[in-house]
Structures are given as structure tokens and as C-alpha cells.
Amino acid sequence: MTELRVCARCVYDERTPGVSFDGEGICNYCRQVDQLAEQYGTGTSRGEAALQAIIEEIRRAGRGRKYDCVVGVSGGTDSSYLLILAKQWGLRPLAVHYDNTWNSAIATQNIRKVTSALKVDLDTLVIDNAESEDIYRAFLRAGVPEFDASTDIAFAQTLRQRAARHGVRYILEGHSFMAEGLAPVGKNYFDGGYVRDVHARFGERPLRTYPNLTFWQFMKWALVYRQKFIRPLWYVAYSKADARRVLEAETGWQYYGGHHLENRATAFLHTIYNPQRFGLDNRNLAIGAEARTGQISHEEALRRLRTPLTPDPELVTYVKKRLGLSDDQYAQLMSGPVRTYRDFKTYKRRFERLRPFFFVLAKANMVPMSFYLKYCFPQRAS
Amino acid sequence: MITIVDYGMGNLGSILNMLKKIGATGQISSDAAVIGAATKLILPGVGAFDAAMERIQQSGLRPVLDARALEARVPVLGICLGMQLLGESSEEGVLPGLGWLPAKVLDFRRRIPSELKVPHMGWNLVRQRCKSHGSTSCIPISCSARSRLTASCGRPTVSNSTLAYNAATSSACSSIRRRAIASACTCCPTSRKSDVLRVRVIPCLQLRDGALVKTVQFKKPAYIGDPVNTVRIFNELEVDELAFVDIEASRLGREPNWALLREITDECFMPLSYGGGVASLATAERLFNMGFEKVIINSATLTTPGLIAEIARVFGTQAVIAAIDVRTNWLGRAQTASHSGTRTGDMTPDRWAAALEAEGAGEILLTSIDREGTWRGFDVRLTASVTAAVRVPVIAHGGCGTLAHMAEVVQQGGASAVAVGSLVVYQGQGLGVLVNFPERDELARRLGGAA
Numbered sequence: 090m091t092e093l094r095v096c097a098r099c100v101y102d103e104r105t106p107g108v109s110f111d112g113e114g115i116c117n118y119c120r121q122v123d124q125l126a127e128q129y130g131t132g133t134s135r136g137e138a139a140l141q142a143i144i145e146e147i148r149r150a151g152r153g154r155k156y157d158c159v160v161g162v163s164g165g166t167d168s169s170y171l172l173i174l175a176k177q178w179g180l181r182p183l184a185v186h187y188d189n190t191w192n193s194a195i196a197t198q199n200i201r202k203v204t205s206a207l208k209v210d211l212d213t214l215v216i217d218n219a220e221s222e223d224i225y226r227a228f229l230r231a232g233v234p235e236f237d238a239s240t241d242i243a244f245a246q247t248l249r250q251r252a253a254r255h256g257v258r259y260i261l262e263g264h265s266f267m268a269e270g271l272a273p274v275g276k277n278y279f280d281g282g283y284v285r286d287v288h289a290r291f292g293e294r295p296l297r298t299y300p301n302l303t304f305w306q307f308m309k310w311a312l313v314y315r316q317k318f319i320r321p322l323w324y325v326a327y328s329k330a331d332a333r334r335v336l337e338a339e340t341g342w343q344y345y346g347g348h349h350l351e352n353r354a355t356a357f358l359h360t361i362y363n364p365q366r367f368g369l370d371n372r373n374l375a376i377g378a379e380a381r382t383g384q385i386s387h388e389e390a391l392r393r394l395r396t397p398l399t400p401d402p403e404l405v406t407y408v409k410k411r412l413g414l415s416d417d418q419y420a421q422l423m424s425g426p427v428r429t430y431r432d433f434k435t436y437k438r439r440f441e442r443l444r445p446f447f448f449v450l451a452k453a454n455m456v457p458m459s460f461y462l463k464y465c466f467p468q469r470a471s
Numbered sequence: 472m473i474t475i476v477d478y479g480m481g482n483l484g485s486i487l488n489m490l491k492k493i494g495a496t497g498q499i500s501s502d503a504a505v506i507g508a509a510t511k512l513i514l515p516g517v518g519a520f521d522a523a524m525e526r527i528q529q530s531g532l533r534p535v536l537d538a539r540a541l542e543a544r545v546p547v548l549g550i551c552l553g554m555q556l557l558g559e560s561s562e563e564g565v566l567p568g569l570g571w572l573p574a575k576v577l578d579f580r581r582r583i584p585s586e587l588k589v590p591h592m593g594w595n596l597v598r599q600r601c602k603s604h605g606s607t608s609c610i611p612i613s614c615s616a617r618s619r620l621t622a623s624c625g626r627p628t629v630s631n632s633t634l635a636y637n638a639a640t641s642s643a644c645s646s647i648r649r650r651a652i653a654s655a656c657t658c659c660p661t662s663r664k665s666d667v668l669r670v671r672v673i674p675c676l677q678l679r680d681g682a683l684v685k686t687v688q689f690k691k692p693a694y695i696g697d698p699v700n701t702v703r704i705f706n707e708l709e710v711d712e713l714a715f716v717d718i719e720a721s722r723l724g725r726e727p728n729w730a731l732l733r734e735i736t737d738e739c740f741m742p743l744s745y746g747g748g749v750a751s752l753a754t755a756e757r758l759f760n761m762g763f764e765k766v767i768i769n770s771a772t773l774t775t776p777g778l779i780a781e782i783a784r785v786f787g788t789q790a791v792i793a794a795i796d797v798r799t800n801w802l803g804r805a806q807t808a809s810h811s812g813t814r815t816g817d818m819t820p821d822r823w824a825a826a827l828e829a830e831g832a833g834e835i836l837l838t839s840i841d842r843e844g845t846w847r848g849f850d851v852r853l854t855a856s857v858t859a860a861v862r863v864p865v866i867a868h869g870g871c872g873t874l875a876h877m878a879e880v881v882q883q884g885g886a887s888a889v890a891v892g893s894l895v896v897y898q899g900q901g902l903g904v905l906v907n908f909p910e911r912d913e914l915a916r917r918l919g920g921a922a
Contacts, residue, residue: 213903
């Protein structure tokens with residue numbers, strides 16, 4: 090048996106889609122992060138200065154308004170900490186939450202603790218529970234790995250919609266490529282067109298309240314509303330562990346024990362659905378990022394990856410109940426044929442054709458840079 | 472395997488849930504063969520002593536129960552009325568009990584002068600007065616450390632508190648002991664003034680078409696989220712009690728949404744009450760069997776006179792909450808209303824409350840339609856007028872926006888409990904949906920009683 094080649098820095102191996110290794114044995118994803126860090130001056134005075142200029146711009150644009158920016162919150166580490174930073178920078182944020190009706194108590198409690206400690210107002214969009222369940226069922230029936238794509242898409246749309254409603258042009262989001270890396274586009278891809286097509290083919294009821302980010306919505310927010318999408322953690326030094334300590338001390342925020350586990354749908358995706366149905370272990374993103382940034386050793390990272398996932402057995406019962414699936418139906422959906430996003434209508438081709446246009450928008454912070462890097466390039470065969 | 476005896480009167484579902492929560496496996500059975508093979512028994516019971524004894528006799532289970540308890544000496548846990556049945560007799564009935572314990576169940580209200588309102592529901596701390604019984608044959612269940620109540624088990628009388636018979640080594644009992652729900656046991660309060668019952672804060676959640684909503688003055692229902700997930704969140708926040716009200720069932724003449732209620736009771740670990748479309752004894756019975764502790768009745772008090780009395784006779788007054796919705800008319804007079812506020816009654820709220828108490832209501836849920844969903848505070852005058860007219864606990868509802876509002880309606884309005892809606896489903900007035908519950912110590916500071 091030949092050993093799988095593993096990146097000398099992070100833990101991505103040959104099975105990672107689109108991976109390649111250079112002379113030093115370091116993978117292209119590590120190099121991409123290095124490039125981004127260089128480009129954004131992450132954690133250096135140059136990065137700080139660039140961010141300060143943006144903050145100044147946000148403050149100026151927000152004069153005379155109740156809020157000058159919206160911050161997307163989930164109750165998780167990054168978004169909660171971003172709210173603390175936003176207040177420290179003298180911003181007047183409105184917290185916006187997309188509730189897919191699968192929140193754990195710890196997530197809602199965290200949102201409450203953080204927003205009340207910081208005296209930040211919250212606006213929430215709660216999707217109709219029956220619609221939410223219909224979309225999740227559709228993704229299970231479709232046999233695609235992106236079980237929770239509808240939440241990520243709706244979250245983006247909700248942020249932009251609420252920003253528009255409150256007359257705010259700046260959207261802050263808690264993503265950090267240092268702490269999480271950029272997810273390799275491989276078997277996983279999603280956009281608003283994909284959610285729509287999966288649901289059209291496998292859903293049962295019309296979507297009335299689901300806030301989908303369609304291509305034209307996306308264009309409208311960028312070009313007509315001229316919204317700017319800022320990821321402050323791309324500029325400053327950031328460690329999740331430190332962020333947690335600050336959050337716990339200042340707001341009573343609580344850790345929920347793992348990346349994405351604050352929501353039951355994502356917990357199901359990461360601990361049960363992807364590993365059991367597709368053999369995918371999504372932990373490599375966060376663990377790889379920790380090894381890449383030197384917070385844990387390479388050996389420790391590999392050791393952690395080898396520890397088996399410990400799914401909460403009760404979670405399967407909950408999923409079956411929420412989606413109205415019998416044991417047999419669930420078992421069938423967990424086997425059956427597997428599909429990928431390529432079997433559905435997506436915007437991927439269109440994004441690729443419009444790559445130069447999106448490059449300009451990404452440079453102007455009108456669409457996220459990670460969107461440009463991930464969505465506008467054809468996927469390398471793997 | 473712990474077997475919960477189904478003789479037709481008990482909150483079977485909620486007991487099974489509690490076992491699940493503490494990690495024990497249990498089954499519900501009315502089959503003599505299954506009960507005959509049981510290694511541990513739980514005898515539940517909600518309601519009236521005589522009705523329960525009658526049902527046990529009719530069920531044909533009496534011989535097998537006696538054999539298990541007295542000959543095989545399997546651990547038996549009697550909960551609430553199920554505990555009373557263990558004795559020789561009860562002052563709440565005329566029929567003899569099972570007689571497994573040489574004890575008579577006495578009504579403490581006739582003996583201890585007390586201002587305390589009964590039935591009392593909620594989390595309490597009970598102290599064991601008599602050691603000798605604790606280690607051998609009976610253990611008073613101590614409830615989760617909350618406010619101060621004292622349970623006594625001095626021979627030959629057994630106060631109306633939950634006892635476990637021959638159960639000192641039963642793991643089920645000791646587990647339940649760590650985390651018993653006080654609704655499962657009514658206790659004997661002391662007469663000392665310093666003993667303060669904790670004020671219950673009850674999220675009152677509105678259902679419509681299988682979704683959770685929140686109205687303002689009984690109008691404009693706003694979508695809040697999924698009921699089952701919200702219940703899970705309240706579970707984890709360890710709220711005292713939850714009330715679910717279907718805001719359309721009565722007006723549209725519908726039955727309760729059984730499928731949804733089943734899912735809710737499956738998830739729920741705290742005492743639950745339900746209102747909306749409870750128009751017959753059979754409906755109430757089905758709700759109790761499912762795991763609801765109490766039914767809330769408003770509209771049916773008008774359309775089905777005698778329903779409250781009927782349910783109270785079979786299931787006990789503690790199982791019936793009479794809801795009174797009150798609206799101020801254009802003359803400034805308080806008027807009672809029903810059918811989601813669409814019909815008006817002709818009695819004043821206090822007289823109506825007294826009439827419902829006389830009929831058998833164990834609690835009054837008093838809602839001010841004018842204040843509901845407004846965050847402006849409870850109608851303290853209205854509450855005071857009703858608490859003065861009845862002896863049963865009154866749950867004030869409608870308008871709660873702050874903890875100070877709660878303190879006000881308890882201290883000045885005499886409310887025994889408060890029901891809250893907007894406060895626990897929104898971050899603040901006019902702000903986003905956020906399921907939450909006030910911090911325990913903050914509540915204790917404002918409302919008194921141990922946290």
C-alpha cells in the first residue's frame with residue numbers, strides 16, 4: 090500500500106480536490122493562504138492600516154444613521170468576536186442572524202449574551218420551518234453532499250437584504266482564511282441557482298419565504314445598492330483560541346465544542362451525513378488551518394484527524410423527526426445513488442465567464458475575494 | 472427495564488421522557504404479563520383518588536400489582552397521585568388505597584394555616600424530616616434545589632409528597648431523585664413566613680398551522696420559528712414550565728394538532744400545559760396521556776358548561792387551568808373574551824374567575840388582550856382584582872417587557888406566576904427573533920426565592 094502524500098505544513102493529502110505539491114512538499118492551498126496574507130498584510134501594520142482606512146470609510150458613510158454596518162452572527166466564535174471588534178473600532182453595528190430553525194440553545198444563548206453585553210441590536214430572519222425542512226429533504230433526496238448549502242446562501246442574502254432595509258452599505262463577516270483556510274472547491278460547490286434547482290427537482294412545496302441569493306439578486310446588491318462586503322479578519326491577526334477567551338471573559342459566551350456544531354443541521358452535515366454517506370471529513374479545514382498557522386504541530390494535526398468522529402446518536406433521531414422520515418426512508422436516503430453539483434443547474438459557468446468582471450468587484454470589496462478565488466475558476470480535474 | 476403502569480390515569484408520556492432524560496430505559500404497559508415480569512415499577516397518577524382506584528380495579532391489574540409490590544418486593548415509585556395510592560386511604564377520597572404503606576394521606580390545607588396557594592407547581596427544594604423512613608422503605612423525593620418547601624413523612628401519616636416504596640436501592644429512584652420535577656409531587660409547605668415559593672416564569676408559546684407565532688393584542692401573528700426546536704432550546708435553558716396555546720383551534724372549531732403535540736411532548740422535559748380546542752374530556756385525557764400536565768380552557772367554558780368540573784373530577788383540579796382573556800371596552804370596562812378574543816362574555820373578570828374556581832379550576836391564566844405583545848407591562852389592577860377574588864394561583868399574562876414588570880405584578884398584583892411571550896422570543900421590542908430566558912440569579916434577585 091502506498092502512503093498518501095500529505096502536505097508538509099497542513100494536513101491536506103492527495104485526496105484533496107485540486108491539490109498539488111511544490112518542491113518543498115507544501116500544498117497549493119497553503120501557498121494560496123500565504124499569498125492572501127501577503128496581499129492583505131494580515132496581522133501586519135500594513136493590514137491594520139488598510140483595515141483602519143475601511144473603518145474610517147464606514148464611519149463616514151454611516152454618519153447620521155442609526156447603524157453604520159451590519160454584522161452577520163451565528164453564535165459561533167468568529168462572528169461573535171467580530172462584534173466585539175466592531176464595537177472596539179467605534180462602529181455602530183446591527184447584528185443580523187439567519188435562523189434556519191435548527192439552532193442549538195447554546196447558539197441562541199451566545200447571540201443573546203454577546204448582543205446584550207455589547208448593547209447591539211439584533212435583526213433576525215427566521216425561515217418558515219416547513220420550507221426549511223422541505224429544502225433539507227430535497228438535498229438528502231438529491232444525494233449531494235452540500236446538505237446545508239441553503240443556510241450559507243440564505244445567510245448571505247439575509248445580510249444583504251437587511252443591510253438594504255436599514256440603509257447600510259457595509260456588511261462585515263467573520264470569515265478568516267488564516268483560521269479556516271479556503272475550502273477547496275472539489276466535490277463541494279453551491280450557489281443560489283444550485284439550491285433552486287435541487288429544490289425544484291426534489292422539493293415538494295413552493296419556496297415563499299426562503300431568501301435565495303440568485304444571480305440577479307447578487308448583481309443588484311453589488312451594482313445597484315453598491316454594498317461592500319468586508320472581512321475584517323482577513324486583515325488582522327486572529328486566533329480562535331484567543332477569541333474564545335475574550336468572548337468568555339467579556340460576554341459569558343460559551344464554546345460548543347467544535348467547528349460548526351452550534352447548529353444542528355451543520356452538526357448533522359459534519360458529523361454524520363458527509364462522513365457516512367460520502368466518506369468526507371470536513372475537520373481537515375480547521376485542523377489544517379491550525380497546523381498551517383503553527384498553532385498545533387503537524388503530528389498533532391494528523392493525530393486529531395485520525396481520532397474518530399463522535400456523532401451524537403440523538404442527532405439522527407432529531408433529523409428523522411424534523412424531516413418526517415421513517416427509519417427505512419432515512420436508511421434509503423443514506424445509501425442510494427450519489428450526485429454532485431455538476432448534475433444540477435448552477436451559476437458556475439457564468440461566474441467563470443465573467444471572471445474579469447468579478448475580479449474588479451472583488452478588488453472593490455463588492456463581492457468577497459474568496460468568492461472570486463473559489464467560484465470564478467474552472468475546477469481542476471482531480 | 473422500568474415499567475410504568477398504565478391504568479388509564481397518568482402523565483405517562485412525561486414520565487417516560489424523564490427516564491429518557493436521565494438515561495434509563497422504560498416502557499409503558501397495561502399488560503398484566505409485562506407488569507408481572509417487571510423488575511421496577513412506576514405508578515403514575517394525575518387526578519382524583521377515587522377515580523384512580525376505580526380505574527385500577529377496573530383494569531384488572533390489582534392482583535399482579537399487589538403480587539409485584541408485596542411478594543416479589545420489586546422497587547415501586549409512586550408519583551403524585553400514584554404515591555397517594557400507596558397508602559391505606561386519602562382525605563381526597565372515600566375508597567381504600569392500595570394499602571402497601573401503613574399510612575393515611577392527609578390534606579395539609581386543613582391542618583397548617585397557610586397563605587400559600589395550592590396546587591403549587593414548579594421547582595422546589597424539599598427537606599426530609601424523618602430519617603428513619605428515608606433509609607428503609609420510603610424516601611421522600613427531593614426536588615431540584617429551588618425554593619423552600621418541606622416534605623414530611625412522619626408515621627402514620629404521609630404528607631402528600633412523592634414517596635418511593637421499598638426503593639432505597641433502585642437506580643431509577645435515585646436518578647429521579649437527583650432531578651425530580653416538582654409537578655410530579657405536591658409537597659407539604661411549612662407555615663413559616665420566611666419560606667418563599669419561587670415565582671414561576673412560564674413561556675407562553677403560540678401555535679398556528681404547525682409553526683410558532685407571536686401576536687400583538689391577539690392580532691398580527693408574526694412567525695417565530697419551529698416549535699420543536701424552540702422546545703429543545705427551552706429544555707436546555709431549564710425553564711420551569713411551558714404553556715402552548717393554539718391560537719386558532721377554538722375559533723375554527725378544530726381539534727388540537729396531535730402530530731405536532733406528540734413531537735413537542737417527546738422533546739420536552741418540563742411540565743407542559745396546552746390550550747386551544749380542548750372541548751371535551753376525551754381531548755383532555757388524550758393530552759394527559761401524551762405527557763401534558765395541564766390543559767388550558769377558555770372557549771369551552773362557554774360552549775361546554777361543566778367541562779372544567781368534569782376534567783377536575785377525574786384528573787384533579789391541578790390539571791385544569793382556566794384561561795380568562797380580558798379586553799377593556801370603549802367605556803373603559805374590563806370584559807372577558809373567548810374564541811381568540813372574538814366573543815365577549817358578560818361577567819367581570821373577578822366574578823368569572825371565582826365562578827371558574829368554584830367549578831374546579833386549579834389555576835387561572837389571566838391574559839390582558841390590550842397589553843399582550845406590547846412590552847408595556849402587566850395589567851396590575853386587573854390582576855389584583857382577580858387574585859383578590861380567588862384562592863387558586865393566578866398566572867398573569869400579557870405585556871411583560873422587563874423583569875421589573877414581573878416583580879410588579881407579583882408584589883402588587885398578587886400573581887403566583889407570570890406567563891411571558893415576546894420577552895422570551897425577541898431580543899427586544901421591535902428587534903429580531905431570539906429565543907431566550909432571563910438568567911436564574913437575576914430572576915431570583917428580582918422575584919425572591921432561591922435561584
